[in-house]
Amino acid sequence: MFSKLSVVVASVLITLAAAIPQGAPPPPVTPPTAFMCCASVVSSMSTTASLIAGLLGVNISSLNVPIGLSCSPITVISNCNGVIVICDAPPAEWGGLMAINCLPVTF
Template identity: 35%
Template sequence: MQFTLLASLATLATLAVATPTRRGGEPASQCNTAPVQCCDSVQSADSPAASSLLALLGIVVQDVTIPVGITCSPISVIGVGGDSCSANPVCCEDNSFKGVVALGCVPVDLSL
């Protein structure tokens, strides 16, 4: 029994080390809070710039490490026409602040 458990743990450890992780963000097609946003910057909510904007807007966040997109605009259709993002393409959980800030942003890869 112990040998089987050890063999299973060794196999899992090997798979964990060998499994590649994506470094460029999730594919833009996986953003279920569409549209994908293009933000001038993405910072932690406790950064000076983000915390100042959040305070001015009266936004209280529970997690001060949540990524906040600053000065964002939507990217409507990926790969069609001229839509692109030369700054920070992100998928955000809350885009309801008219582009000033977006909450819970994760980087996306526009090429996927």
Template identity: 60%
Template sequence: MFSKLSVVVTSVLITLAAATPTTIPVTPPTSNQCCSSVVDSSSTAVGAILAKLGIDLGDITIPVGLDCSPITILGNNCGGVTTRCDAPEIEWGGLIAINCIPITL
């Protein structure tokens, strides 16, 4: 009797575990950048640059780093704003970086 009950309970638990959706948060890769400035994407200057690059952010307002270069050596040798930005799938020649949050190294 108990062996049948344990088989049924185990089967139910396995079925529930398999049916439970799991979500793994996907975050874009980030990188440390040295940017000359960080401004909102809603500014007219950034809007013009984004338009020339063919990037449409819609109504999303995010911090955009201007004139950015990757920081490869640890230390605070950045002459501008040290930031952590989303690594773009396409490189824009250091012109901009998306979603830049100022950090302290």
């Protein structure tokens, strides 16, 4: 049972890694301008960030900035059940899956 599962998981990870556009330039990192509520913030070098970037077709391999995952714009701060950050405004086609250069906001 577990060996079949591990083969499936390994196959999915290999496929995703191959789908990451290695020749594509990384997105530009600009000063953060958008307040976001993200489920979590991880390193751009993390496996999770790399997998999501690969699904989006974004090359983040040369970036070394915090990445926000599952982010949405903040309209009312008290409604954020995650981490309040200020990020580069992510492109709409990323669908809120990822935001780049997310810095924590403290009040």
